[in-house]
Amino acid sequence: MPDNRPAPEExxxxxxxxxxxxxxxxxxxxSLRLPPGISVSQFSVLNHLVRVRDGGTPLELARAFQVPxxxxxHSLTVxxxxxxxxxxxxxxxxxxxxxxxxxxxxxxxxxxxxxxAPDIRSLTALFPASRxxxxxxxxxxxxxxxxxxxxxxxxxxx
Numbered sequence: 220m221p222d223n224r225p226a227p228e229e230x231x232x233x234x235x236x237x238x239x240x241x242x243x244x245x246x247x248x249x250s251l252r253l254p255p256g257i258s259v260s261q262f263s264v265l266n267h268l269v270r271v272r273d274g275g276t277p278l279e280l281a282r283a284f285q286v287p288x289x290x291x292x293h294s295l296t297v298x299x300x301x302x303x304x305x306x307x308x309x310x311x312x313x314x315x316x317x318x319x320x321x322x323x324x325x326x327x328x329x330x331x332x333x334x335x336a337p338d339i340r341s342l343t344a345l346f347p348a349s350r351x352x353x354x355x356x357x358x359x360x361x362x363x364x365x366x367x368x369x370x371x372x373x374x375x376x377x
Contacts, residue, residue, distance in 0.1 A: 246259045248335075248338055249262065249331075249335065252331060252334040252335050252338070253331060256297070256301065257297070257298075257301065257303075257327075258294075258297075260284075260286075260294055261294045261297055261298055261303075262328075262331060263284070264280060264284070264291075264294050264295070264298060264304075264318075265298065265303060265304070265320055265324050265327065265328055266328065267280065267283060267284070268304070268318065268319070268320040268324070269320060269325065269328060271283070273319055273320055274317045274318070274319055275317065275318055276309065276315050276316065276317060276318070277291045277292050277295055277315070277316065277318065278291075278315065280295070280318065282370075285369065295318050298318075298324070301323075301327075302321060302323045302324075303320065303321060303323055303324035303327050304318050304319060304320055304321060304324055305318075305319045305320075305321050306318055306319075307319065
């Protein structure tokens with residue numbers, strides 16, 4: 220009797236395809252709720268400063284987001300101009316800076332989440348949050364693995 224189960228590669232490819240589509244759809248929805256002049260990428264930087272580590276350097280943040288340092292510097296400049304982050308000189312290295320989220324930045328995140336609340340309520344009516352809650356530990360575990368692999372050389376680079 221043949222094994223009709225998909226190969227692991229097919230499962231991962233299908234998974235990453237779905238995740239990519241979900242990311243695009245959720246980014247588009249979020250961008251509709253953000254004020255003019257603030258991008259989803261900049262919103263993500265604020266989330267990172269709250270969730271992972273406040274006080275990162277532009278280079279650390281660029282590595283975390285896997286974007287060029289110039290792109291991160293631009294995002295931080297925009298966020299600073301809006302009063303959402305504060306850039307402070309690095310006392311150990313006068314050439315670099317640290318990025319800190321401000322009270323205004325924290326309030327901005329709360330307001331953005333509140334603006335998304337109607338969308339979330341509509342979605343919850345169609346897809347129960349309890350089903351999503353059951354997936355979160357697995358998704359967090361996979362994210363941690365991918366985070367650890369981010370800086371490791373890929374198999375074709377070794």
